[in-house]
Amino acid sequence: MNGIEQAQLTDGVTNILEKMAFVLCEDAEEPRWDNDDYQEHVYLTLQGGGEHAAVLLSADQPFLVELASSILGVMPDDLGAEQAGMALLELGNVVAGEVVQILGGAFVEYDLSLPKAIAATDLGSLPGSLGAAECRSCVESDDGYLRVLVAAIS
């Protein structure tokens, strides 16, 4: 899979978080790449232009709380049980759309799957060489970390 670099992915993710959720993030000084560092995962696939790829977003609980409470404008203690997960699903949809644009989606038609919440135990069985992702980004906010992996599906 060609056409996406870490800097592009990181810039896209931080831009989205700022505009969509008013959460300021930056490239993590000490990135966390292990699945065990994250509690919630959202998976999407994209297909077009001869490419078939997977996008995986993984967030730790502090990041999720910060994301959801910022979008909803509520205090973390007032978050509903499902709201943090829903916020990550929506973020996944927008991030995948940005990945499509980076890959040339303005001029090549891509189809995006719906975002799907994935249990940590199912990560190993996902299509896509996510363990050796083509492109990966880890950003940190005030409270937590978000990891984004993009990998080709053979």
Add this chain to the structure above:
Amino acid sequence: MSYRVLIVDDSAILRLSIKRAVLQTGVKEDDVFQAGNGQEALEALAKQSVDLVLLDLNMPVMNGHEFVKACSQHPTLKNQAIVVVTTEGNQKRIQEIKALGVRGVLRKPFEPEDLRQYVGDLVGGKS
């Protein structure tokens, strides 16, 4: 003078995100309305006119395409200003969306400045 906006999206999370951007353009909170699908939007518009509808396309019950068509066939909604809010960035698909007769397309996530530009054009620069 504020202007009235109806946000139509099946995601409560995204409606709130869009609402925050709308409020940053100077719209008063009481002038922002929400609907979870096209049918709810039509019901909301029957009670309250708005200057602008921000519309998602993929929704249950009545999707964005169906909503636009319903407005075009409605005696009082056929000139309703509608801007589609979408993750779609493909130029051909955006042209297809515009061919529905909407006033414009905003790609998620958008900045308040992007929206302010549309509102200024669409509602005659109310201030």
